[in-house]
Amino acid sequence: MTIRILVNPLAREVIEDEVPDRAPLLFHRRLPGYRESPLVDAPEIAGVMGVGKVWVKDESERLGLPAFKILGASWAIYRTLEERLPGGLGAWETIDELREKLEPLRPLSLVAATDGNHGRAVARVARLLGLGARIYVPEDMVAARREAIAREGAELVVVEGSYDEAVERSAEEAGERGLVVSDMSWPGYERIPAWVIEGYSTMLWEIEDELRRRGERGPDLVVAQVGVGAFAAAVVRHFRGARAPTGSPPRPKLLAVEPAGAACLLQSVAARRIVSVPGPHTSIMAGLNCGRPSLIAWPAVSRGIDVLVAVDDEPAREAMRLMALSGIVSGETGASGLGGLLELLRGGESPGHEEARRVLGVGPDSRVLIFSSEGATDPDGYRKVLSATG
Numbered sequence: 001m002t003i004r005i006l007v008n009p010l011a012r013e014v015i016e017d018e019v020p021d022r023a024p025l026l027f028h029r030r031l032p033g034y035r036e037s038p039l040v041d042a043p044e045i046a047g048v049m050g051v052g053k054v055w056v057k058d059e060s061e062r063l064g065l066p067a068f069k070i071l072g073a074s075w076a077i078y079r080t081l082e083e084r085l086p087g088g089l090g091a092w093e094t095i096d097e098l099r100e101k102l103e104p105l106r107p108l109s110l111v112a113a114t115d116g117n118h119g120r121a122v123a124r125v126a127r128l129l130g131l132g133a134r135i136y137v138p139e140d141m142v143a144a145r146r147e148a149i150a151r152e153g154a155e156l157v158v159v160e161g162s163y164d165e166a167v168e169r170s171a172e173e174a175g176e177r178g179l180v181v182s183d184m185s186w187p188g189y190e191r192i193p194a195w196v197i198e199g200y201s202t203m204l205w206e207i208e209d210e211l212r213r214r215g216e217r218g219p220d221l222v223v224a225q226v227g228v229g230a231f232a233a234a235v236v237r238h239f240r241g242a243r244a245p246t247g248s249p250p251r252p253k254l255l256a257v258e259p260a261g262a263a264c265l266l267q268s269v270a271a272r273r274i275v276s277v278p279g280p281h282t283s284i285m286a287g288l289n290c291g292r293p294s295l296i297a298w299p300a301v302s303r304g305i306d307v308l309v310a311v312d313d314e315p316a317r318e319a320m321r322l323m324a325l326s327g328i329v330s331g332e333t334g335a336s337g338l339g340g341l342l343e344l345l346r347g348g349e350s351p352g353h354e355e356a357r358r359v360l361g362v363g364p365d366s367r368v369l370i371f372s373s374e375g376a377t378d379p380d381g382y383r384k385v386l387s388a389t390g
């Protein structure tokens, strides 16, 4: 068992950051096929972990794709196109009306780099809006994920190298006819990835609304898996922001999970500044194979996360099987948050274990929120993991 645990020395209960609002949710509701993703009560998983309650936000079907990422991509693309049109987009009801309004911008291609889900999401939005798409992928991406992107009608560019190299290549395409839509940010490229983070808030508002409908108090612990940290930034903002919609303190504790070979956030927090973790990044948790945290996610994630763990692939496999027992189809990256938490709860001899448990306050009454952020995005891999006994 390998687990690295870091109790965040920079953590604060409340952080100053952008205030989340419901504009992305209202936008997503107008897209074809929108419906709230399920918030699954998972007593079996709670039993295994010895906690009071576990909710799993199940993102295996989101706007017709098997991951949550289209929430960020669609909002960022929409906001950017709105800015590119001199008079804005004005009123629209249906996607056909929206597509028509984009005529003055054509020909235009959306460009993205991806380790799977983000690129497929950008390709899908391009198709919905009648735009082109060129998606850069690292050479070691599994065939099923590549094919899924190509099926969206996108042109696929295979980059010799890692996800981070694919990001660099894609950034060269920016121009009047190429709109780079990255969830990663770097100096001078900050607005679009900021909208990506905003777009993810839809998931969090849905949880908020659903818990209110059920008359339930919110979670005490929230787990977020981290690639570049955009998703985790949305989670931090929602639960730990100064004007967090989720109510007054005490706010839930937050745990971040990364693969051992690409723990760029953990290493950056340890260094107290953004650092890169060189590839190759070979985890089966493909969406988390990122070597550097996003610049604009950093202020929120470096201060809003209480504990960070980095784990091997095996806990993700175990978590996939456990999710399946609760009726949730969860891929390698999708189940990684649960995997990291399971490993942390077991990590008896690892340095920092006792302190991490104390900081997170995990106990028999804890109410834990986990995100299954994708479904079976590599169906063969998924079947193999499920047929193994572990």
Ligand SMILES: Cc1ncc(COP(=O)(O)O)c(C=O)c1O
Pocket: 067, 068, 069, 115, 116, 117, 118, 183, 225, 226, 227, 228, 229, 230, 231, 232, 286, 287, 288, 290, 333, 334, 373, 374
């Ligand atoms: C399914 C899934 N979950 C989580 C993440 C992590 O998100 P972020 O890169 O914003 O940290 C990704 C990233 O690609 C993903 O595809």
